[in-house]
Amino acid sequence: MTTATPSSKAEPAASHEEMTKKAKKKRSLQFHGRDRTIFMLMVAVPTFFHVLLVWVPTLASIFFSFTDWKGFRFSDINLVGFLNYEQIFTAFSRDFFQGALNNLVLLLFLFIGPTVFGMFLAYLLDKNLRGSRFYQSLFYTPVVLSLAVVGFMWQSVIYSTENGLATQLFGAGTDVNWLGNQEYLIAFTDNLGISKNFIAILVAIAWRHTGYIMVLYLAGMKSVDPSLRESSALDGCNEWQAFRHVLFPTLKPINVVVAVITVIEALRAFDIIFVLNTPRRTQVLSILTTNNLLGEGGGNVGRGSAYAVILFLLCLGFVIWYVTNHYRESDV
Amino acid sequence: MAPLMWFTLTLLAIALVAGVAMTKLETRFTKGRLLLHVFLVFTGLLWLTPILGALFSSFRPFAETVSNGYLSWPQALTLDNYRNAWSQGGILGGYWNTFLVLAPALVLTLFFSSMVAFAASRYSWKFNVSFLVLFTAGNLLPAQIIIQPLFQMYNRVPLPDVLSNSGRLNGSVWGLILIHVAFQSGFCTFVLSNYMKLLSPELNEAAVVDGASVWVIYSKIIMPLTRPALAALATLEFTWIYNDFFWAVVLEQQGADRPITSSLANLGGEFFTDDNLIAAASVYVALPTLAVYFALQKHFIAGLSLGGSKG
Structure with a gap:
């Protein structure tokens, strides 16, 4: 990062076409004296904070996951190899696999539910509609609200056992314990399945996620050439054909972004589940991590970090795929 | 099933009336458009139900x-919940604490990320793409892998009493500001570099001919042109932080x-919680x-599409 290469030093062997391309790409300059110091500071200061507070802790977590640290004094740290990982896959396998399954269910659900519905809403709002902005706000408002507020709304207003809206509308006059019912709706084994209270949480997540997806697709559709749609109408396509074969293929960049956001959000999902979480069967990996690090019976830095590393590794594949995809033919 | 039927019918009635009114605003009144508006009003109202339910209950005594x-x-509408939430929930203090974190974090995040984005997208040097990758990937990490070492780090950094009630970085506004800046600058660098990359390369060259320094190019030429992206990011980051x-x-x-977001927790009692009081506090929290x-x-909306438009 210390040397800024001058564009004039572009290889003389390069063809003329390549040269102009290079010249366009490389607007670099040979810096001297004060400019050089300022340029270095502009990069170094933000990078220092980002690396110190984001990447150093990440590496530290990987290290802690191989120790038995309880989080008090550094002198208590003992290396224990893969013990924490072994324990997660044996003694805590019930917690872990239920959590991982919930992450997977959340991921599939986000694709089937909010993504499809969000795209559908965007498609409707893109029809040159009066009051489109207004409708957009209706669906987007949940995204702007704090999770503390969203959590309260669902916990009390909707899912309150005795008098919540859901109880009043669907309870047929009796109490319904929406968030506390740990029964499996779909059971794979005795200790693995999709519990009813997790489905209640999924509804709340979908409510918030749909508006986000809608806005992303709406922005993508706005940039589609309107003549494309007109010509497909002239060709006698029906609405579904026009969407499927004309509009949808042009949305590929947005689809990639939505896919990445959905996968990463499904893996990182925390806030809304943390607020609505009941003791069992609604956990996801991020909750298991947090509980082991700070929650009741917590203070197990070693095991908590091992959970975090598993979560990190699951995210990492998608992060690498996305980042390389984005910067591959990068011209920056 | 009676309440469900009434609820659905009421929503449908409102949707019909509003749908007809909305369709009348269109250039041509067609059946398709009417159906579209009725559907959107109906779904929109359904979407707002949790919010409207909370708003409605905040004006009612909890006993009711x-x-x-x-x-x-x-039977009775009252502002008591708002009065009590304000005094018991420490709303004003919460707003102030949030402001103390939010204002510097927002400014520093945009300042830092714009500098990195500028250096890495307007100039080619050996590791410029590596730096962008570092920031972009950092933004996609799960917060859980950061939190424990960060907590331990913050616990070991002493701060003078003037700066912190806790005497440490942990539990002070400074710690929160720092992690927001460090974590959010990942996303902002990504978005800003995408934006700055599209600005004409001649801008730099012309400025160099005029003898402008790097700092002048950044602050007087590139930053003013990046204003739309900065405005978009500022609004997004405002809500996120x-x-x-x-x-x-x-x-x-x-x-x-x-x-402020934690003031809701202050209002929960050990044995009894007045949910309508919390509903009023939620309105205070949500308002800004x-x-x-x-x-x-x-x-x-521009901010969201900037972050998402380049795959």
Whole structure:
């Protein structure tokens, strides 16, 4: 990062076409004296904070996951190899696999539910509609609200056992314990399945996620050439054909972004589940991590970090795929 | 099933009336358009139900909600919940604490990320893409892998009493500001570098001919042209930092410096919780972000599409 290469030093062997391309790409300059110091500071200061507070802790977590640290004094740290990982896959396998399954269910659900519905809403709002902005706000408002507020709304207003809206509308006059019912709706084994209270949480997540997806697709559709749609109408396509074969293929960049956001959000999902979480069967990996690090019976830095590393590794594949995809033919 | 039927019929009736009114605004009144508007009003109302339910209950005494349910005709409407939430929930103090974190974090995040984005997207040097990758990937990490070492780090950094009630970085506003800046600058660098990359390369060259320094090119030429992206990011980051839950919960356990979003927890009693009081407090908590969203909707949407437009 210390040397800024001058564009004039572009290889003389390069063809003329390549040269102009290079010249366009490389607007670099040979810096001297004060400019050089300022340029270095502009990069170094933000990078220092980002690396110190984001990447150093990440590496530290990987290290802690191989120790038995309880989080008090550094002198208590003992290396224990893969013990924490072994324990997660044996003694805590019930917690872990239920959590991982919930992450997977959340991921599939986000694709089937909010993504499809969000795209559908965007498609409707893109029809040159009066009051489109207004409708957009209706669906987007949940995204702007704090999770503390969203959590309260669902916990009390909707899912309150005795008098919540859901109880009043669907309870047929009796109490319904929406968030506390740990029964499996779909059971794979005795200790693995999709519990009813997790489905209640999924509804709340979908409510918030749909508006986000809608806005992303709406922005993508706005940039589609309107003549494309007109010509497909002239060709006698029906609405579904026009969407499927004309509009949808042009949305590929947005689809990639939505896919990445959905996968990463499904893996990182925390806030809304943390607020609505009941003791069992609604956990996801991020909750298991947090509980082991700070929650009741917590203070197990070693095991908590091992959970975090598993979560990190699951995210990492998608992060690498996305980042390389984005910067591959990068011209920056 | 009676309440469900009434609820659905009421929504449908409103949707029909509003749908007809909306369709009349269209250039041509067609059946298709009418159906579209009715559907959108109906779904939109359904979407707002949790929010409207909370808003409605905030004007009612909790005893009434308990005996009649959230969906019931009000016998008494009152502002008591708002008065009590304001005094008992420490709303004003919460707003202030949030502001103390939000304002510097927002400014520093945009300042830092714009500098990195400028250096890495306007100039080619050996590692410029590597730096962008570092920031972009950092933004996609799960917060859980950061939190424990960060907590331990913050616990070991002493601060003078003037700067912190806790005497350490942990539990002070400074700690929160720092992690917001460090974490959010990942996303902002990504978005800003995408934006700056598209600005004409001649801008730099012309400025160099005029003898402008790097700092002048950054602050006087590139930054003014990046204003749309900065405005979009500022509105997005405002709501993200304002609504932050995770960092505040973990790093601000002490209480005195806790931001507004945690004021809801102050109102929960050990044995009895007045949910309508919390509903009123929720309205206080939600107001600033809603105001920003409705006032700056254009920038808001632009920010989201900037972050998402390049795959």
